[in-house]
Amino acid sequence: MKSAFRLIALAMLVALLAACARETVPEPAPPEPAPPARPAPAPVETAALDPRDFTDPRNLDNTDSVLYQRVIYFEFDRSTIQSQYEPIVRAHAEYLRANPSARVILEGHTDERGSREYNLGLGERRGNSVYELMTAIGASSRQIEVVSYGEERPVCRQSNEDCWQRNRRTEIVYTAR
Amino acid sequence: MTAKRRSLFTRLSWCWLLLALPLLAHAQLRIEIVDGVEGAMPIAVVPFAWEADGPPPATAISDIISANLYRSGLFAPMEERDMIDRPSRPPEVRFGTWRLQRVDHLLIGRVTDSPDGFGQEIEYHLLDVHSGRVLLSRAQPVGPGDLRLGAHRVSDAVYEALIGIPGAFATRIAYVTVSDLGGEDELFELVVADADGFNPQAIVRNTQPILSPSWSPDGRQLAYVSFATGRSNVVVQDLYTGQNRTVSSDRGINGAPAFSPDGRYLAMSLSRTGSSEIWLLDLQTDRLQQLTNHWSINTEPAFSPDGRAIYFTSDRAGRPQVYAMNLDGTDVRRVTHEGRYNARATIGPDGQRLAVVHGDGNDFRIALHHRDSGQLRVLSNGPLDESPSFAPNGSMILYAARRGEQGILAAVSADGRVRQTLVASAADVREPAWSPLIR
Numbered sequence: 001m002k003s004a005f006r007l008i009a010l011a012m013l014v015a016l017l018a019a020c021a022r023e024t025v026p027e028p029a030p031p032e033p034a035p036p037a038r039p040a041p042a043p044v045e046t047a048a049l050d051p052r053d054f055t056d057p058r059n060l061d062n063t064d065s066v067l068y069q070r071v072i073y074f075e076f077d078r079s080t081i082q083s084q085y086e087p088i089v090r091a092h093a094e095y096l097r098a099n100p101s102a103r104v105i106l107e108g109h110t111d112e113r114g115s116r117e118y119n120l121g122l123g124e125r126r127g128n129s130v131y132e133l134m135t136a137i138g139a140s141s142r143q144i145e146v147v148s149y150g151e152e153r154p155v156c157r158q159s160n161e162d163c164w165q166r167n168r169r170t171e172i173v174y175t176a177r
Numbered sequence: 178m179t180a181k182r183r184s185l186f187t188r189l190s191w192c193w194l195l196l197a198l199p200l201l202a203h204a205q206l207r208i209e210i211v212d213g214v215e216g217a218m219p220i221a222v223v224p225f226a227w228e229a230d231g232p233p234p235a236t237a238i239s240d241i242i243s244a245n246l247y248r249s250g251l252f253a254p255m256e257e258r259d260m261i262d263r264p265s266r267p268p269e270v271r272f273g274t275w276r277l278q279r280v281d282h283l284l285i286g287r288v289t290d291s292p293d294g295f296g297q298e299i300e301y302h303l304l305d306v307h308s309g310r311v312l313l314s315r316a317q318p319v320g321p322g323d324l325r326l327g328a329h330r331v332s333d334a335v336y337e338a339l340i341g342i343p344g345a346f347a348t349r350i351a352y353v354t355v356s357d358l359g360g361e362d363e364l365f366e367l368v369v370a371d372a373d374g375f376n377p378q379a380i381v382r383n384t385q386p387i388l389s390p391s392w393s394p395d396g397r398q399l400a401y402v403s404f405a406t407g408r409s410n411v412v413v414q415d416l417y418t419g420q421n422r423t424v425s426s427d428r429g430i431n432g433a434p435a436f437s438p439d440g441r442y443l444a445m446s447l448s449r450t451g452s453s454e455i456w457l458l459d460l461q462t463d464r465l466q467q468l469t470n471h472w473s474i475n476t477e478p479a480f481s482p483d484g485r486a487i488y489f490t491s492d493r494a495g496r497p498q499v500y501a502m503n504l505d506g507t508d509v510r511r512v513t514h515e516g517r518y519n520a521r522a523t524i525g526p527d528g529q530r531l532a533v534v535h536g537d538g539n540d541f542r543i544a545l546h547h548r549d550s551g552q553l554r555v556l557s558n559g560p561l562d563e564s565p566s567f568a569p570n571g572s573m574i575l576y577a578a579r580r581g582e583q584g585i586l587a588a589v590s591a592d593g594r595v596r597q598t599l600v601a602s603a604a605d606v607r608e609p610a611w612s613p614l615i616r
Contacts, residue, residue, distance in 0.1 A: 113536070115521035120476070128451075148430055159561060
């Protein structure tokens with residue numbers, strides 16, 4: 001009797017595992033698909049895409065455009081924007097200025113070293129640095145929200161400088177284009 | 178994220194949650210002693226006679242007590258198989274036998290049904306083998322199903338009788354576990370368990386981060402930081418009713434909650450003004466008062482045991498250091514000076530010792546700062562130790578550490594001599610908080 005129950009339980013577990021496994025077959029992760037509601041404009045109307053036109057929403061998905069880049073990296077325990085990342089912030093600030101209905105969240109992150117709550121503060125400071133440069137260039141403060149995740153959302157999980165470098169970042173996340 | 182992707186995500190999470198639940202229910206911390214004290218006191222905890230109705234519990238009371246005393250690092254309990262006698266009442270004790278076996282103290286007892294018919298009673302006697310004196314003779318009442326708690330209370334009494342300070346065995350610990358749900362998804366759980374790792378219960382589950390649990394002084398409530406909404410919020414949850422209340426959800430950071438010793442106030446770090454500052458929330462009136470006003474990061478408030486000062490972390494001098502101030506925010510003074518990085522202070526019950534995260538380059542360890550001497554003593558081995566939490570009797574400091582890529586908990590005695598690790602089988606464990614003494 002007992003073993004019959006075990007068999008049934010085992011069968012259920014296997015079924016559940018199979019169901020989960022089926023669902024977790026990795027979908028090919030495509031870049032955000034274009035919203036299907038908006039039909040593609042007729043080719044006649046399409047101006048040639050200039051990757052340096054930071055007011056054009058199409059450049060957000062154009063790998064050749066600076067607007068495609070959304071991550072600013074920082075040095076340890078620092079929140080100043082290094083010069084090589086300034087063009088990215090400027091491009092997005094110009095985009096926001098030209099597209100007043102666009103909205104972004106600036107997600108501030110840190111590496112794992114040090115205490116978690118202090119890192120929340122540090123992550124926010126990194127978000128704020130980007131926020132200040134963006135608003136100085138003309139983006140509206142109403143378009144931007146800073147959210148700090150501290151060390152809670154690493155992109156890389158090993159304990160070495162290579163990984164820490166990738167985790168010390170501000171991500172520009174569009175919630176409206 | 179499109180609607181379709183979101184629904185798939187929800188389905189996936191639930192699916193894995195269903196699978197994971199039975200496993201998590203058993204995900205108990207395993208305690209391993211790393212270093213003990215040389216010259217620990219030899220004691221014999223004789224199996225207690227079971228004179229109550231029904232079968233004895235699977236884990237004997239004497240085993241729980243022995244394990245507790247051993248874990249403290251201060252006792253060397255005798256193996257049961259080496260015991261020649263099994264007395265359960267003082268007149269049955271033949272001291273000569275125990276003296277020959279080089280035991281200093283003897284704990285004997287028996288379990289009977291409670292005279293009022295409700296639960297049981299543990300009658301126990303602690304004896305000095307050399308003088309033959311009875312040091313303790315008590316009856317510990319236990320509610321139905323509470324034998325483990327009863328064993329912890331007996332351990333507390335024995336510890337206090339022989340060491341001179343109250344034991345902290347009948348307490349609980351809170352911590353956060355993080356398990357992989359596959360892909361990018363993680364499951365965060367806020368868990369409360371007995372101080373020996375038994376009876377773990379997840380009181381909050383979420384796929385978004387949970388951190389900084391903090392006990393109310395009566396041990397009834399936990400305040401913590403939840404990212405359930407995608408942003409940081411401070412939540413206070415009642416452990417008995419399960420009810421919770423979001424007490425702070427302003428723009429910016431809502432973090433680092435700490436109860437005042439009288440339970441009336443909650444200190445937090447909020448960045449609603451643009452920079453993170455220490456604020457004090459009156460939990461009775463909901464009145465909120467700003468204590469610090471400085472452009473730097475001000476966070477990790479901790480009350481002194483007398484409730485008259487708040488310690489906190491600030492990088493106003495360039496690097497994070499621990500500061501103290503009065504409850505109204507006046508008289509801010511720097512407390513730690515040694516080293517480049519001192520943060521996340523937790524205050525010992527004597528108010529004189531502060532455990533901090535002490536950083537030196539890539540190395541982060543737990544250190545003890547003595548207020549009177551101003552000296553800092555490193556207690557842990559690093560390299561990524563954090564979140565220290567004092568045992569309520571001041572004997573041990575519990576903290577989060579790394580073993581390879583796994584997050585574990587570790588504990589070290591305040592004198593640095595006793596070490597142990599608390600490891601969960603699969604999950605990452607972090608953010609420990611030791612409860613106050615629960616009477």
